[in-house]
Amino acid sequence: MFEIYQHISNYLVYSLLGLEKGTKLSMALEFFIYDTLKIFTLLTLIIFIISFIRSYFPIEKTREILSKNKAIALPLAAFLGVLTPFCSCSAVPMFIGFVEAGIPLSAAFTFLVASPMVNEIALGMLLSLFGLKIALVYLFFGVLVAIFSGFLIGKLDPKRLIESYVFEVKLGSQDIKNMTIKERIDYSVNNVKQILGKVWIYIVVAIFIGGFIHGYVPKDLVESIVKSGGFLAVPLATLIGIPLYSNSVGVLPVIQALISKGVPVGSALAFMMATxxxxLPEFIILKQMMKPRLIAMFAAIVGVSIIVAGYLINFLFKTS
Amino acid sequence: MKRIQIISSSNCKNCELLYQVVSKIVEAKNIQASVEKVVDIKEVLKYGVMTTPLLVVDGKLKHYGSPIPAPQKIEELLMED
Known part of the structure; x- marks a missing residue:
């Protein structure tokens, strides 16, 4: 499928630039051009498909389904969170909308974790760099982390730490808009454009660095670093990921290169879940309706769940 | 003179983007309108939606949520009554 890209990169490196075959530089450059073309093609396709699916699950519909199935709201919120488009800037109105519809707070928190975590750009990067198996592992553990975190926060009586206006305001009425197929396609194309517009530069730089690691960094070196401090890799990856914005998944090509040199995959997935x-921007947004203590609890619970998930994934991949 | 509002619950990237695109269109097409940014959660909820940014023209909700529409579509939304 990507043979044409191999030809293009061969042509650019050897015919147009006239580099010698087999040198480290020409191989690295060839790899860089090929990988960039391949990753952007796959990303475009995958983000388009996932956006298209997500266009069938607007937040208004998810709210309606959850409010009608309160008994199973917790797992349902995680499942629907995966399918519902999410922007952290909408976190507050979404949360209020859920509360107003009588959805349990635990389920609202579960949604708040699942929806941004299993998103189109994360899945797009995972599928194009690591393949279906790793993407499914991420999806499964993402849902698990979301359910567990929501459940635990629900047990800690979060209501006392949420501003009272959240429980008082009334949502105006708005019909769920029914999109035509053409509108869904437009929506998905726009989403691809806006997401890639934001992250393309990170991805290109990351592929470049990844190419450098592939070509120049010896495997022994990475392995010895992992051996000496490997146990801390998961919490470290999580802690680094927490303050970063979700655009940072663009750095994934670097991580992929490290994995090919011996870094365990659970650390990479923990990093992605945390980012x-x-x-930080989301914490600032949540501060509009939550006491800092609740935000700290939220971050700690989700963070620890992610670390546990990272270790579990490492364990699974070691034994299999 | 039209009154265009871009409403959001926080200062986010998509809201800023919509504000800039709308301002550009208004200027380029010489539309007689005022463009203002409103950051107020209560305004968002008044329109009964849970996703931002909102594009409101003369009190009528024209668009909400991200991704924001293509510039051409936004122009249509601004022009229609």
């Missing part, structure tokens, strides 16, 4: 589910 997407938790971020």
């Amino acid at each position: 997407t589910a938790l971020s």
Whole structure:
């Protein structure tokens, strides 16, 4: 499928630039051009498909389904969170909308974790760099982390730490808009454009660095670093990921290169979960309706769940 | 003179983007309108939606949520009554 890209990169490196075959530089450059073309093609396709699916699950519909199935709201919120489009800037109105519809707070928190964590850009990067198996592992553990975190926060009586206006305001009425197929396609194309517009530069730089690691960094070196401090890799990856914004999944090509040199995959997935589910800008947004203590609890619970998930994934991949 | 509002619950990237695109269109097409940014959660909820940013023209909700529409579509939304 990507043979044409191999030809293009061969042509650019050897015919147009006239580099010698077999040198480290020409191989690295060839790899860089090929990988960039391949990753962007796959990303475009995957983000488009996932956006299209997500266009069938607007937040208004999810709210309606959850409010009608309160008994199973917790797992349902995680499942629907995966399918519902989410922007952290909408976290507050979404949360209020859920509360107003009588959805349990635990389920609202579960949604708040699942929806940004399993998103189109994260899945797009995972599928194009690591393949279906790793993407499914991420999806499964993402849902698990979301359910567990929501459940635990629900047990800690979060209501006392949420501003009282959240429980008082009334949502105006708005019909769920029914999109035509053409509108869904437009929506998905726009989403691809806006997401890639934000992250393309990170991805290109990351592929470049990844190419450098592939070509120049010896495997022994990475393995010895992992051996000496490997146990801390998961919490470290999570802690680094927490303050970063979800655009940071663009750095994934670097991580992929490290994995090919011996870094365990659980650390990479923990990093991704942390960047997407938790971020400083989101904490600032949540401060509009939550006491800092609740935000700290939220971050700690989700963070620890992610670390546990990271270790579990490492364990699974070691034994299999 | 039209009154265009871009409403959001926080200052986010998509809201800023919509504000800039709308301002550009208004200027380029010489539309007689005022463009203002409103950051107020209560305004968002008044329109009964849970996703931002909102594009409101003369009190009528024209668009909500991200991704924001293509510039051409936004122009249509601004022009229609």
